[in-house]
Amino acid sequence: MAVKRGRGVAAVNYPTGMNLGGDPTQALVHSTPTGSFMVTLSSVDLGQGLKQIMAQICAETIGVPTESVTVDTADTDTGPHCMGTFASRGTHRAGNAVIQAAREARQVMLEVAAEELEVNASDLDTDGSGNIHVKGAPSRSISIFDTALAAHFKHGRSISGRGMFLVPRSYPETETGAMKPSTCYAHACTVAEVEVDEETGEVVVLSVKNVFEIGRALNPKMVEQQLVGGSWMGISHALYETTEPYYPDRHHGARDYNEYLMPGPGDLAETEIAVLERPSGDGPFGAKGPGEMCANPQIPAVANAIFDAVGVRVDTLPITPERVLRALKQRDAGAAA
Amino acid sequence: MAKVPVQFTLNGSERAEFVESGSTLLAALRDKMGDTSPKGGCLQGTCGACTVMVDGELRLSCLTLAETCNDAQIRTTAGLANGEVLHPLQRAFEDAFAAQCGFCTPGMIMAAAALLERNPNPDRADVVEAISGNVCRCTGYEPIIQAVLLAARANSTSAA
Known part of the structure; x- marks a missing residue:
């Protein structure tokens, strides 16, 4: 009896979003009279940073600073429709919708500026810091502030745009059952190192080394933040979390933070994150959806590392000390027989 | 239930309110005094989101009765910044x-x-x-x- 060490590896392919009856998201973009922009969405920011990313996407598409974009996700009763923020679909679906809406708004903005400058709209470009100028003649310019004022008070135009992104429903082929559940895939691989105590059944994750391929990282620091937190959640899924901890009766299930276990600040594995960027063909600026995927590969990697350490396959989550001990008992009974 | 007066210093300002007897410091701060920086996560002392300082010591405001805080010095996250300058x-x-x-x-x-x-x-x-x-x-x-x-x-x- 001793503490044994093991190492396990696992890799996942992860679809961005889902495909049940089709997967749509809409976005609306409009300018205020003073040339800042509103993005209206029903997609929810639950802490992953969706509003920041949508502001970046809108700003990049219209050609204005990110600070001049406000994202409103206040009300699903009155906002444009979104299927929701889940299945790692937010950036991909809502981002594409915002691009389409922002392109339409940009076109109106350039048309108004063209009237003011008495040139052709197709000859105009933005400088990214709040001005529109004639291509090749930067001195022939008008601020977006003045353009918006002119649109509102002189031309009677609304600098606005509608965006819609739909992944159409994919029906299974009758012969093979094959279907296309997603249009792009993110990827991840984790190497986990564990210690398993054969006497107590306790598993300690010493380290996880993760590599994530996520398309283009639209905000690298926020991507890193999500991947670090997600890696921790993966370990939590593997070893800690369950609504029915140790007893067969559901009424003995976890009722609060004391009983619903997750790794605390003293239980952290040494964590490494590497990001690979292979831009997707149909994502906004090449983005995919890394959200849920970042908590996936740690689970099989930890299970494989336990197998490497003590030679047992635990195929029920979470891998509690009780389950490890039962598996060890079975292993030893098999060896004796 | 009878209301009781409470009076304490919140982030340097004298504050006084009538609260329900038996209500928590968290409720007094959020609902009576408009300081929503302490959060009600579990309301049973297991999550720490409601943590404040009472007379220089950490306290879970969801488990602290407001009426026990008379004359105390209470600090919350809302009082940490110095004007525009963040802590x-x-x-x-x-x-x-x-x-x-x-x-x-x-x-x-x-x-x-x-x-x-x-x-x-x-x-x-x-x-x-x-x-x-x-x-x-x-x-x-x-x-x-x-x-x-x-x-x-x-x-x-x-x-x-």
């Missing part, structure tokens, strides 16, 4: 990307503030110990630990 911990949480949904952040920052006040040069183990009563469900804790260490370094640099 070093607030700045460090921002710089280290130590918040995602942000719900645990005020409690984490109070726990960290208490640590730095009694130990300006904590090591990693000190930080882990100090935030171990606070639950975070987004970050995996590592960015929070790094933020507290960053704030401690910033403090010692500015003091030197």
Whole structure:
């Protein structure tokens, strides 16, 4: 009896979003009279940073600073429709919708500026810091502030745009059952190192080394933040979390933070994150959806590392000390027989 | 139920209110005094999101009766910034990307503030110990630990 060490590896392919009856998201973009922009969405920011990313996407598409974009996700009763923020679909679906809406708004903005400058709209470009100028003649310019004022008070135009992104429903082929559940895939691989105590059944994750391929990282620091937190959640899924901890009766299930276990600040594995960027063909600026995927590969990697350490396959989550001990008992009974 | 008067200093200002007898400090702060920086996470003392300082000591405001706080000095995250200038911990949480949904952040920052006040040069183990009563469900804790260490370094640099 001793503490044994093991190492396990696992890799996942992860679809961005889902495909049940089709997967749509809409976005609306409009300018205020003073040339800042509103993005209206029903997609929810639950802490992953969706509003920041949508502001970046809108700003990049219209050609204005990110600070001049406000994202409103206040009300699903009155906002444009979104299927929701889940299945790692937010950036991909809502981002594409915002691009389409922002392109339409940009076109109106350039048309108004063209009237003011008495040139052709197709000859105009933005400088990214709040001005529109004639291509090749930067001195022939008008601020977006003045353009918006002119649109509102002189031309009677609304600098606005509608965006819609739909992944159409994919029906299974009758012969093979094959279907296309997603249009792009993110990827991840984790190497986990564990210690398993054969006497107590306790598993300690010493380290996880993760590599994530996520398309283009639209905000690298926020991507890193999500991947670090997600890696921790993966370990939590593997070893800690369950609504029915140790007893067969559901009424003995976890009722609060004391009983619903997750790794605390003293239980952290040494964590490494590497990001690979292979831009997707149909994502906004090449983005995919890394959200849920970042908590996936740690689970099989930890299970494989336990197998490497003590030679047992635990195929029920979470891998509690009780389950490890039962598996060890079975292993030893098999060896004796 | 009878209302009872409570009077204490909140982030340097004298405050007085009538509260339901038996109601919590958290309810008094949020519902009566408009300081929503302490959060009600579990309301049973297990998550730490409601952490405040009462007379210089960390307290879970969801388990503290408001009427026991008469004449106390109460500090919350809302009182940490000096006007427009963020507290070093607030700045460090921002710089280290130590918040995602942000719900645990005020409690984490109070726990960290208490640590730095009694130990300006904590090591990693000190930080882990100090935030171990606070639950975070987004970050995996590592960015929070790094933020507290960053704030401690910033403090010692500015003091030197």
